[in-house]
Amino acid sequence: MEDKIWNCIIKRLTGSETEASEQALNSWMEEDASHAQQYREACSLWSLTGEVRHIQSDTRVLELIKDRKAPASEKVAGIRAIWKYGIAASLIVLFSVAAIFQYRNGNFKQDQVKEWVVKKAGPGKMILVEMPDGSKIWLNADSEIRFLKSFSQEKTRSVILNGEAYFDVSHDAAHPFVVKSAELTTTVYGTSFNVRAYSNEEETSVTVNSGKVGVTSGKEGGNARMLLPQDKLTYGDGKFTKTTVLAEADGWTRGDLVFDQTPLDEVFETISRKYNVKIAEAKTLRYQDCRLTARFRNQSLVAVLKTLKLAMNINSKQTGTTIYLEGGAVCSSNTK
Known part of the structure; x- marks a missing residue:
């Protein structure tokens, strides 16, 4: 395990985590299932430190580390120095766990920690991200x-997505473009499509404008569901629903609001994000189902609210x- 990641784990276990270390550790665990397993093992071993009592010299721990190569021997010297000054025995266990993990990952092989780039569009904003490969991503x-x-x-x-984005992907058959969003993974080689995966919405959807994409679920696995232009795949409550849409999937990138048999809860969430306002619904509001x-088409908030008044008799x-x-x-439910 890289030193930087191990330091991030120690910070989390000791309650001294920073925003940067939290992001680095979360990204590392999402990168590979084995990383998450290593973190869980570290947590289990850390919990054992609470049982360490009145230890003058834990020969089992020291012998375990002595069996490792040079970096481990440096930690042994550090542990002896720490113990001499009366630091808690739990730190011995921490360094021991570090040595075990490093040994298991290839004789203390020091791989550079991968750096992550984060791009975010705030409420009421939309940004264009130009990727290193020439692909373009519009963030809602x-x-x-x-x-x-x-x-x-x-x-x-x-890329890992939280929210909604429209992708125009540069073709590269040797390097597929993969979008991870909630429980779905969308794989393409060169196409344009939209992914909506807000954490506060129950459904995730993928809509294709051009080309062909394959979508899989983390829970289901198995073969990918293939989508062609105007196909929309919605995933919610463990089920997939495939429909055909006539509106362009990238309409929102031009300022449009497009709703196609959209539940009003989702309509209100979209309005709230686009215009950066808070929607307060009265208990007497009747719109279930x-x-x-x-x-x-690039309308003002006032115009949208007037339409809701005319279409749904919703006062604002x-x-x-x-x-x-x-x-x-x-x-x-019969007249949605």
Whole structure:
């Protein structure tokens, strides 16, 4: 295990974690399932330190480390010095765990910790990210992507998405472009498509504009579901639903709001993110089972709220950055 990652683990276990160490450790664990397993093992061994009592010399620990090569011997000397000054026995266990992990990962092989690049669009904002390989990513409001600084040198061009993004991917058959979002993994070679995966929404969707993509679920695994232009795949509650859409998947990148049989809860979330406002729904608001089909071409918030009034009988009042809603039509499950 790299020294930098081990330091991040120690910071988390000892309650001294920083924002930078938290991000580095989380990224490392997401990178490979074996990394997450190593972290869990470290946590288990750390919990054992609470059982260490009145130890003058833990010969088992020292012998374990003595069996390792030079870097381990340096840690032995450090441990003896620390013990001489009365530091808690739990630190001995910590250094022992470090030695075990380093030995298991290839005789203290020091690999450089991979650096991550983070791009984020705040509420009410949209940004364009130009990738090192020439691909372009439009990030919707309140969305974030992460990718390795060595993105172009990796076998797969991978990004991790939280939120919504539209991708225009440069063709490279030897290096597939992979988008990890919630429980879905989308793999392409050169195409344009949209992924929506907000953490506060129950469903994740992938919509293709051009080319062909394959989508898999982390829970299901197995063969990828292939999507062609105008295909939309929605994943929620452990199930996939495939539909055909006529609207362009990248409409929102031009300022449009596009809803196609969209539940009103999701409509309100989209409005909140786009216009950077808070939606306060009254208890008397009646819209259960209602869905909205509408397109707003770069319209103002006032125009959108007027349409909701006409279409759904939803009244609205704005105070500062908060929109208060009440009323609404009553929709049945048969008349969505």
